[in-house]
Amino acid sequence: MTKKFRIVSTALAAIALALTATLSGCASAPAEPSVTATDVWIRAIPDLDEQTMTGLFGNFTNNTDTEIKILGGTIDASIADEILDAHEVVMDDAGEMVMQEAVGGIPIPANGQVELKMGGYHVMLWNLKAPLEVGQKVKVILNFSDGSSLPIEAVVRSTETEGEHYHESEGEHHHGTPTPATSMSN
Amino acid sequence: MSTPRLARATLVAFDLTGGPTRESMGRMLQVVSDDTTRLMAGEPTLTDTAAYTVDPAIPVVISWGLGHGFLTKLGLAAQAPPGFGPVPLAGDQAFCDGDILLHVESQSALLVSHAVRQITRTMEPFGAVRWTQHGFVDSAPDSLRTGRNLFGQIDGTANPRTPEDFDDQVWMSDGPRWSRGGTQIVVRRIEMNLPTWDSISEAEKEKSIGRRLSDGAPLTGRVESDPMDLDAKDAAGRLMIPLNAHARRATSQGTVQKFLRRPFNYDDVAPGGLSSHGMMFLAYTTNIAERFSPVLARLTAVDALNKWTTPVGSATFVIPPAWPAGSFLAQELIEG
Numbered sequence: 001m002t003k004k005f006r007i008v009s010t011a012l013a014a015i016a017l018a019l020t021a022t023l024s025g026c027a028s029a030p031a032e033p034s035v036t037a038t039d040v041w042i043r044a045i046p047d048l049d050e051q052t053m054t055g056l057f058g059n060f061t062n063n064t065d066t067e068i069k070i071l072g073g074t075i076d077a078s079i080a081d082e083i084l085d086a087h088e089v090v091m092d093d094a095g096e097m098v099m100q101e102a103v104g105g106i107p108i109p110a111n112g113q114v115e116l117k118m119g120g121y122h123v124m125l126w127n128l129k130a131p132l133e134v135g136q137k138v139k140v141i142l143n144f145s146d147g148s149s150l151p152i153e154a155v156v157r158s159t160e161t162e163g164e165h166y167h168e169s170e171g172e173h174h175h176g177t178p179t180p181a182t183s184m185s186n
Numbered sequence: 187m188s189t190p191r192l193a194r195a196t197l198v199a200f201d202l203t204g205g206p207t208r209e210s211m212g213r214m215l216q217v218v219s220d221d222t223t224r225l226m227a228g229e230p231t232l233t234d235t236a237a238y239t240v241d242p243a244i245p246v247v248i249s250w251g252l253g254h255g256f257l258t259k260l261g262l263a264a265q266a267p268p269g270f271g272p273v274p275l276a277g278d279q280a281f282c283d284g285d286i287l288l289h290v291e292s293q294s295a296l297l298v299s300h301a302v303r304q305i306t307r308t309m310e311p312f313g314a315v316r317w318t319q320h321g322f323v324d325s326a327p328d329s330l331r332t333g334r335n336l337f338g339q340i341d342g343t344a345n346p347r348t349p350e351d352f353d354d355q356v357w358m359s360d361g362p363r364w365s366r367g368g369t370q371i372v373v374r375r376i377e378m379n380l381p382t383w384d385s386i387s388e389a390e391k392e393k394s395i396g397r398r399l400s401d402g403a404p405l406t407g408r409v410e411s412d413p414m415d416l417d418a419k420d421a422a423g424r425l426m427i428p429l430n431a432h433a434r435r436a437t438s439q440g441t442v443q444k445f446l447r448r449p450f451n452y453d454d455v456a457p458g459g460l461s462s463h464g465m466m467f468l469a470y471t472t473n474i475a476e477r478f479s480p481v482l483a484r485l486t487a488v489d490a491l492n493k494w495t496t497p498v499g500s501a502t503f504v505i506p507p508a509w510p511a512g513s514f515l516a517q518e519l520i521e522g
Contacts, residue, residue, distance in 0.1 A: 041232050046311065134311045135213020157217065158311060159233040 034064045034148045035108060042125065043118075044158040045132045054132060055122035056084070056140065056154055059115050062108035069105030069145035070114075073123060079138060081126040088121045105145055118159065132156045188352050188446075191333065192247060192291040194298045195321045195450045197373060197466065198306065199253070199284025199501060200313035206259055212520045214312040218288075219514035221305050222248045231304045239300045246297050248305075250515050251287030251371055251503025259285065265519055266504070267361035269473030270370050273482065273500050281375040281499020284316045317499070319375060321450025321466040335451055336378055336463050337494070339395055340402030342447040343410055344437065355444045358472045364519035367507030370474050374467040375452075375499030383494045394490035396431030404433065430490040436481055443481050445471035464498075474502060 040058030045051050062068045073084040086102040097119065106121045108114045116122045123142065132138070136156040143149045204210075221231040228242025254272055257263050275282055288309075290301045306315065323333045335341045346355045353359065356369050383391070388399060396414065397404050405426045406415035416434055418426040427434050438444045448468040456462035471477040485492070506516045 039232055044311070133210070133213065134308070135210075135217045155217070155220075155232070157233045158308070159235065 032063055033150055034062065034146050035068055035070075035142075035144050035150055036061050036063060037142070037150060037152050040152050040154040041157045042132060042138055042154045044134045044156045045128055046134075046158075048128060048131055052128045053080075053124060053126050054128065055087070055116075055118075055124055057116045057118065057122055058152075058154070059113060060106075060108050061113045062110060064146070065110050066146070067110050068108050068148075070102075070108065070116075070121075070123065071105040071143045071145055073140050073142040073149075075125060075138070075140045078129055079125075080128045083126075084140065084142075085124045085126075086121070087124045089119050134158050188349075188356070189247065191323045191448060191450065192245070193293045193322060193324075194295045195289065195291045195323075195466070196298050196302050197319045197321075198288040198302060199316040199318075200286040200288070200309055201316045202256065202259055202285045202313050204312070206312070208260060208520055210312065211256075211260060214309070215516055215520055216514045217308050218250070218305060219509060221308050222250070222515070225301045225304070231308065233308070234304055235307070236300060236304075239296065241294070241297065244292060244294045244297055246294075246301050247291045248301060249289045249505055251289070251505045252516060252519075253283065253285045253287065253501065253503045255283065255285040257504075260520075262519065265362045265364065265522075267358055267365040267368075267370065267473075269471075269475035269477075270504055271475065271502065273372055273374070273474065273479065273502055275374075275497055275500035281317045281319060281373075281501070283501050284503075286313060287371070287373070287501070287503040287505075317501075319373075319452065319466050319499070320454065321452050323450055333449075335449060335465055336380060336453070337383055337391070337395075337491075338399055339391075340397065340399075340410065341449055343397070343402055343433075344444070344447075346444065346446055351444075352446070354472075355477070356446050356470050356472060362519070364516055364522060365504055365506060368505050369470045369472065371503050371505055372467075372469040372471070372474060372478055373499065373501045373503070374469070374497055375464065376467055377462065377464040377496045377498050379494045379496070380463050393428055394430075394432060394493075396427040396433030428490070430488050432485070432489050432491045435484050435489045438481070441480075443477055445469050445477050445481075464495075470505075 038059045038061075040056065042056045043054045045054045060070060070086050072086050074082050075084055076082075086106045087099055088102040088106070089097050089099050092098050102121060106114060106116065114121065123140075134156055138154050138156060139151065140154060141149050141151050224231050225240070225246050226248055228240050228244070228246070230237035230240050234240075254266070254270075257266055272283065286309075288302065288305055290298045290305075292298045292301075333341065346352050358365055358368055358370070360366065392398055392405060402410040404412055404414040406418040407413070414427055414433060414437065416427055420426055446469065448470060450466040450468065452462070452464055452466055454462045469478050506519070509515055509517065
C-alpha cells in the first residue's frame with residue numbers, strides 16, 4: 001500500500017504573509033483578532049515508535065465580513081517540524097478515507113465558524129521530537145489568509161476514534177521540499 | 187452531596203497505572219476536570235465520541251474522590267485529612283479500595299453511561315478500572331431526605347438537614363488546605379438477602395429496624411422526625427425498640443457520630459445470571475475515624491439486620507471541594 005501526499009508551499013507562503021503583517025503593523029490599539037479559536041487540542045502521541053505525526057483540532061471563528069482561510073502555522077522546532085500544514089480527510093472515489101493537503105487553506109466563512117475535527121479538516125504536526133502526553137499544553141501559531149496570525153495554547157488529548165489515516169509509508173513525506181503534486185491514494 | 191440523590195448513579199474506582207508522578211497527575215486532574223465541567227454544563231467533552239448525546243436540560247452531577255493509594259503513591263500521605271483512612275472489610279475483597287473515585291449521577295441512565303464512558307476513556311493513559319457499581323433510587327425530588335431501600339425501609343432519617351448540620355457533620359473545615367471544604371466518603375457495598383427477608387412478617391421487619399415500614403416513624407413515635415424513646419416498653423414489659431434493632435444500634439446517641447447517609451440501591455445480574463440485590467451505602471463525613479467507624483463497629487457487632495445483609499465492598503476517598511473556574515480538581519494538593 002502506497003500513500004503519497006500532495007505537497008505545495010502554502011506553509012511558506014503563510015510565513016511570508018505573517019511577516020508582511022508584522023512589518024506593516026501600525027501602532028493603533030489592538031482590534032479584535034480576525035480569527036479566534038476555542039477548544040483547541042492536539043491528538044496525543046505517547047509512543048514515537050508507532051507514529052511521529054499528529055493533528056490539531058478545534059473551533060475557529062471568523063470575526064470579519066470576508067472569508068478567511070487557515071493556511072497553516074508554526075510550532076517550536078523542539079516539539080515538531082516548525083511548519084504546520086492545513087489538511088483534510090476526504091473519501092476518495094474508491095470509498096477510502098484519505099488525507100490530503102487542504103489546497104488553498106481551510107476556509108472559515110465570513111462571520112462564520114469552522115470546526116477542525118477528526119476525519120475532517122485539521123492542522124498537521126510533522127516529525128514530533130518527543131512524545132505528546134495527555135494533558136500537556138502546546139503553543140502553536142496559526143496563520144490566516146488575511147495576513148493575521150493567532151498564538152494558541154492547545155491541550156493534548158487522546159481519542160480511540162479511528163477516524164483518519166495518519167500513517168504513511170517510509171520516506172514518502174513531506175513538506176519543506178516541494179515534491180510533484182500527486183493525490184494521496186491507498 | 188448536599189443535593190438530593192438523582193435517580194441513577196454510577197461509581198467507578200480507578201487504579202493508577204504506569205508510575206504516577208505529580209507531573210502526570212497534574213495533567214490527569216486537568217483533563218478530567220475539563221471533561222467534568224463540560225459534562226455538568228450539558229456539553230460534550232473535548233474528545234467526545236458521542237457528542238450529540240448530551241442534553242443541557244438534564245443535569246449530570248459528577249464528583250471525584252482521591253483514595254489512600256493516590257496519596258501514598260505520590261508520597262502525599264501526610265496530606266491526608268484527619269481521620270481519613272481505609273475502612274477494612276474481612277473476606278470478599280471485590281469492590282474494595284481504589285486510587286481514584288469517579289461518581290456520576292443523573293435522572294437519565296443514558297447520560298450517566300455517556301459521562302462514565304467518555305471520562306473513562308480520558309482516564310485511560312493514567313488509570314485502569316478497578317471496580318464499577320451502578321445504583322438507583324426513587325427519583326422523587328426530596329429523595330435526599332428519606333428514600334426506600336430494597337427492604338422497603340425508609341433509610342436516612344437521621345441525616346443532616348440544615349447548612350449548619352452539613353458544616354458540622356459533612357464539610358471539612360480544618361486539616362490540609364487542599365481538602366478544606368471537601369468531605370470524606372465511605373463506599374460500602376452491602377448485599378441484601380431478599381428471599382429470606384421477604385419470608386418474615388412485617389412485625390418482625392419493624393422490630394429488626396426499630397421503625398415502622400409505612401412511614402419510618404420510630405416504633406415509639408408518631409412521625410418520622412420523632413426521636414426514638416429507647417426506654418419505652420410495651421404492655422408486656424418488652425422494649426418497644428429491641429436492643430439489637432438497627433435504628434438503636436446506629437443512632438449517634440448524642441455523640442459526634444453523625445454523618446450523611448446517601449445510599450443507592452442496586453439490582454444487578456450476578457455471575458451465573460441470578461439477581462444480586464443490595465445497597466451502595468455512601469456515607470459522607472468530616473472524619474471517618476471519629477464519626478463513621480464507631481457506628482460501623484457497633485453495627486458489625488450487633489445489628490438485627492445483619493441476618494439479611496453481607497458487606498461485599500468497602501472503599502474510602504477524600505472528595506476535594508469544587509474547583510473554581512481556571513483551576514482544577516485538587517490543584518492545591520498536586521502543586522503544593
